[in-house]
Amino acid sequence: MKRLLSSRAASSRAASFRADFTASLVVFLVAVPLCVGVAVASGVPAELGLVTGVVGGLLTGLLPGSSLQVSGPAAGLTVLVFEAVKEYGLGALGALVLAAGVLQLAMGALKLGRWFRAISVAVVQGMLAGIGLVLIAGQLYALTDAKAPGSGLANIGGVPTLAAATVGSGTALSALAVGAGTVAVLVLWPRWRRGARVLPAPLVAVALATTAVWALDLPVARVRVSGLLDAIQPPGMSDLGRLTDVGVLGTVLAFALIASAESLFSAAAVDRLHDGPKTDYDKELMAQGAGNTVCGLLGALPMTAVIVRSAANVQAGARTKASRVLHGVWLLVFAAAFPAALGIVPVAALAGVLIHAGWKLLPWKSWRPLWREHRGEAVVLLVTALAIVTVNMFEGVLIGLLLAIAKTAWETSHVHLDIHTPEDAGQPVLVRAVGNATFLRLPKILDQLDALPDHRDVELDLGGLRHLDHACEAALTNWAEQHRRSLRAVELVS
Numbered sequence: 003m004k005r006l007l008s009s010r011a012a013s014s015r016a017a018s019f020r021a022d023f024t025a026s027l028v029v030f031l032v033a034v035p036l037c038v039g040v041a042v043a044s045g046v047p048a049e050l051g052l053v054t055g056v057v058g059g060l061l062t063g064l065l066p067g068s069s070l071q072v073s074g075p076a077a078g079l080t081v082l083v084f085e086a087v088k089e090y091g092l093g094a095l096g097a098l099v100l101a102a103g104v105l106q107l108a109m110g111a112l113k114l115g116r117w118f119r120a121i122s123v124a125v126v127q128g129m130l131a132g133i134g135l136v137l138i139a140g141q142l143y144a145l146t147d148a149k150a151p152g153s154g155l156a157n158i159g160g161v162p163t164l165a166a167a168t169v170g171s172g173t174a175l176s177a178l179a180v181g182a183g184t185v186a187v188l189v190l191w192p193r194w195r196r197g198a199r200v201l202p203a204p205l206v207a208v209a210l211a212t213t214a215v216w217a218l219d220l221p222v223a224r225v226r227v228s229g230l231l232d233a234i235q236p237p238g239m240s241d242l243g244r245l246t247d248v249g250v251l252g253t254v255l256a257f258a259l260i261a262s263a264e265s266l267f268s269a270a271a272v273d274r275l276h277d278g279p280k281t282d283y284d285k286e287l288m289a290q291g292a293g294n295t296v297c298g299l300l301g302a303l304p305m306t307a308v309i310v311r312s313a314a315n316v317q318a319g320a321r322t323k324a325s326r327v328l329h330g331v332w333l334l335v336f337a338a339a340f341p342a343a344l345g346i347v348p349v350a351a352l353a354g355v356l357i358h359a360g361w362k363l364l365p366w367k368s369w370r371p372l373w374r375e376h377r378g379e380a381v382v383l384l385v386t387a388l389a390i391v392t393v394n395m396f397e398g399v400l401i402g403l404l405l406a407i408a409k410t411a412w413e414t415s416h417v418h419l420d421i422h423t424p425e426d427a428g429q430p431v432l433v434r435a436v437g438n439a440t441f442l443r444l445p446k447i448l449d450q451l452d453a454l455p456d457h458r459d460v461e462l463d464l465g466g467l468r469h470l471d472h473a474c475e476a477a478l479t480n481w482a483e484q485h486r487r488s489l490r491a492v493e494l495v496s
Contacts, residue, residue, distance in 0.1 A: 018321045018324075019324065021319045021320060021321050021325075022320055022321055022322055022324040022325040022328065023324075023325075023328060024318060024319065025318035025319055025320035025325040026320075026324070026325045026326070026327075026328030026329040026331075026332065027329075027332065028314055028315070029311050029314055029315045029318065029320075029325065029326065029329040030328075030329045030332035030333060030336075031201065031202050031204075032202040032204055032205065032310065032311055032314045033055050033072070033074055033311055033329060033333060034052075034205065034333070034336065035204040035205060035207075035208040035352065035355055036051075036075075036077075036204060036308070036310065036311070036355065036359070037051035037052050037054065037055040037074055037075055037333070038051050038052065038225065038344060038352060039051075039352035039353075039355045039356050039359075040075040040076065040077055040080055040303065040356070041075060041303060042144075042225060042349060042352050043077075043137070043140065043141060043144070043352070043353075043356050044075075044079075044080050044083040044084050044087065044303060045083070045084045045087045045088065045092075046083070046087060046092060046303060047226070047227075047228050047232075047233040048226070048233075048344050049227070049228065049229070049230045049233035049234075049337060049341060049344070050234075050301070050302045050303050051074075051075045051302075051303055052230070052333055052336070052337040053230070053233070053234060053297070053300055053303075053337070054074055054075040054297050054302045054303040054304070054305050055075065055330065055333045056330050056333045056334045056337065057293050057296050057297050057300070057302065057305065057330075058072065058073030058074040058293055058305045058326075058330065059072070059073075059074075059326055059327055059328075059329045059330015059331065059333060059334075060327060060330040060331070060334070061292060061293050061296055062289045062290060062292065062293035062305065063323055063326035063327040063329075063330055064323065064327055065285070065288070065289035065293075066282065066285045066286075066289065067269075067282055067283075067285040067286030067287070067288070067289040067290075068269045068272065068273075068281040068282075068286045068289075068307065069278055069279050069281075069322065069323050070272055070278065070312065070315055070320055070323070070325070070326070071265075071268055071269055071272040071281075071307045071308075071309075071312035071315070071326075072307065072308060072311040072312045072314075072315050072326045072329065073265070073289075073290065073293055073305045073306065073307050073308065073326075074305055074306075074308055074311060075303040075304070075305060075308075076264065076305070076306040076308045077133070077137055077356060077359045077360065077363070078129075078130065078133050078260065078264050078306060078363070079260060079261060079303075079304055079306065080133070080137055080356070081133055081136045081137060081140070081154070082253070082257065082260065083095070083303060083304065084140070085394065086098055086253050086257075089249075090244065090250065090253075092235065092301075093235060093237065093238065093240075093241050093301075094241045094244055094250070095237075095301060095303075096235065096236055096237035096297075096298050096299065096300065096301035096302070097237040097241040097242050097244060097245055097250075097298065098245075098250065098253055098254055098257060098298070098304075099257065099294050099297050099298035099302070099303070099304045100237060100242075100294075100297075100298025100299060101245050101254040101257075101298070102254050102257035102258040102261065102294055102298070102304060103258075103290075103291045103292065103293070103295030103296070103297065103298050104291065104295055105254065105258040105291070106258050106261070106262055106287055106288070106290055106291030106294060107291035107292065107295065108291075109258070109262065109287055109291070110285070110286075110287035110288030110291055111288065113284050114284070114287070115262075115266060115282075115283035115284035115285075115286065115287035115288075116283045116284065118262055118263050118266040118267075118283065122382060122402075122403070122406040122410075123379075124372075124376075124379040124380070124382040124383040124386070124402075124406060125382060125383075125386055125402040125403055125406050126263060126267055127365045127368065127383050128382060128383040128384065128385070128386025128387045128402050129260070129263075129386055129390065129398070129399050130264075130363040130364075130365070131363060131364050131365055131383065131386075131387040132386060132387040132388070132390025132391055133360070133363055133390065134359075134360040134361065134362075134363030134364045135154070135158075135360070135387060135390075135391050136154040136157070136390065136391055137356060137357075137359070137360035137363070138357050138360040138361065139154055139157035139158045139161070139391075140154075140157050141353040141354075141356045141357045141360065142157070142161060142164065142353075142357070143157065143160075143164060144181075144350065144352070144353035144356075145177065145178055145181035145182075145353040145354065145357065146164065146167075146168045146171075146175075146177050146178050146181075146350070147173065147177040147222060147223045147349065147350060148164060148167065148168075148174065154390070154391045155391065155392055158391070173222070176220045176221060176222055177222040177223070177348070177349075177350040178350070180211050180214065180215060180220065180222055180348050180350040180354075181211075181350035181351065181353050181354040181357070182354070183210070183211060183214070183354075184207045184208065184210075184211045184350070184351045184353075184354030184355060184358075185207075185354045185357060185358050187203065187207035187210055188203050188204065188207045188355065188358040189358070191203040191206050191207065202314060204355055207351065207355065208347060208351050208355065211347075211348055211350070211351035211354070212346055212347050212348060212351065215346075215348045215351075220348075222348045222349070222350055223348065223349045223350070224346060224347060224348055224349065225344045225345060225347045225348075225352070226345070227341055227342060227345040229341055230337050230341055234300050234301055234302070235301035236300060236301050237298065237299075237301060256399070257294075257304050259399070260399065261290065261294065261304055261305070261306045262287055262290065264306045264307070265287070265290045265306045265307035266281075266283055266286065266287065266307075268306070268307040268308065268309045268312060269281040269283065269286055269307060271309055271312075271313075272307075272309070272312045272313070272316060276316050278321070286307075290305065290306065290307065293305050310359070311329075365383065369383075378409045378413070379409075381405075381409075382405050382406045382409060385401065385402060385405055386398060386399065386401065386402030386405070389401040389402065411440065411442060412442050414438055415437075415438045415440035415442045415443050416437045416438060416443070417435060417436070417437035417438060417439045417440075417443045417446075417447060418435070418436045418437050419433055419434070419435055419436075419447065419450050419451075420433070420434040420435075420436060420466075421433050421450070421454070423455070423458070427457075427458065429459075430458065430459035430461045431454055431455065431458045431459070431461070432461050432463070433451070433454070433460060433461065433462045433463065434463040434465075434466050435447070435462070435463065435464050435466055435467050436466035436467065437466075437467065437468065438467070438468055438469040439464075439467050439469065439470045439471065439474040440469070440471045440473070440474060441471060441473035441474060443474075444473060444474055444477055447474065447477075447478075448477060448481065462478070462482065
């Protein structure tokens with residue numbers, strides 16, 4: 003009997019390993035073009051995207067938290083990283099990511115991971131939508147081998163000029179054809195289910211674009227390759243010293259909060275895709291922090307849990323965290339043994355991959371029902387997205403959070419005055435306040451009280467209030483004092 007049980011356990015472990023091995027190859031093939039594309043779009047060497055992917059697999063993949071979600075560089079932080087590198091330089095990137103990782107570790111140790119589930123879904127969707135819009139606007143220039151003007155608004159405003167310049171340039175049209183073809187493959191390939199089960203769409207799209215550019219000898223820009231060891235630039239003491247600047251600290255906070263929110267929301271989505279162990283949010287936050295700390299020490303890109311790779315991992319049949327660790331092994335082998343392979347990849351193809359990724363960040367399916375059923379949430383989503391496009395990532399998210407808080411405060415501060423006027427003129431008018439009386443509803447309350455008959459006494463019962471803030475309490479007391487001196491008497495009952 004014991005031999006039979008032992009044999010079954012060994013067979014189960016072997017089957018589990020085979021499933022994880024296969025899934026790791028699928029995730030690796032999905033991750034390579036995305037890691038490289040995110041790095042190029044962020045304005046850093048392509049190899050740094052692979053470094054972050056390796057750390058996400060080998061380190062974060064081993065740590066407890068979530069069992070099946072995969073970490074690496076994500077499109078969601080591309081805009082913020084590009085702005086940080088542009089403002090502070092590539093050398094400071096490691097310091098920023100290192101500090102963000104330490105902050106994530108601290109938040110995880112303080113058990114703050116579960117609180118990220120309290121962030122308004124509308125703010126998160128608005129954040130992703132804003133990132134998607136800025137990402138698409140920026141990559142339209144890379145799609146034609148042109149240089150983007152800079153900020154989100156400038157990129158969007160420059161699209162007509164870009165279109166005119168592209169029409170008059172054969173080189174730009176060649177790059178556009180490569181990028182547009184890449185997007186077409188990304189859209190159409192998943193519809194061929196048999197092929198999609200064998201090879202992921204991003205790999206097929208980039209491989210076909212690279213082959214076409216090589217076969218036709220098209221004059222388009224390729225990815226610049228500097229070598230894995232040359233790309234790694236640990237932060238120096240001068241870079242670490244810049245962490246005392248207020249602007250730098252704001253960027254660190256944005257890295258930490260946005261990466262944490264994206265990772266934990268991704269974990270919640272991945273948990274719905276499988277029946278295995280669910281995510282421990284605090285441990286997952288610490289795992290992400292450990293990964294970003296190491297990425298910072300290596301001068302690489304920040305990491306988050308990535309829903310595209312995570313979903314591919316689950317759909318490929320992964321059973322344990324071994325699949326994501328093995329995917330990190332394959333990334334390391336590729337980055338160490340075949341770095342020159344990146345030099346033949348056209349930049350326009352990677353721009354197509356990221357435009358497709360940015361498009362998928364836009365909430366097309368959820369917008370209409372959200373507007374119909376929860377119009378206030380839809381407004382929060384829209385304002386957050388527009389704020390990110392017009393201002394920047396960090397301030398846009400803060401605007402969205404403040405708007406969500408204001409909307410919630412307005413909705414929860416509902417108060418109702420139940421007014422009963424006896425027919426006997428000698429009896430006082432009975433007014434009972436029910437609900438939550440806050441300063442937001444104070445004008446309405448005072449208007450209703452002022453509309454009461456001037457010639458009658460009033461009994462104001464506050465016992466039905468679940469909450470009475472200081473502003474309302476002071477205003478009601480003042481109203482009662484004023485009317486005691488008038489023709490009627492007022493009795494406050496609490």
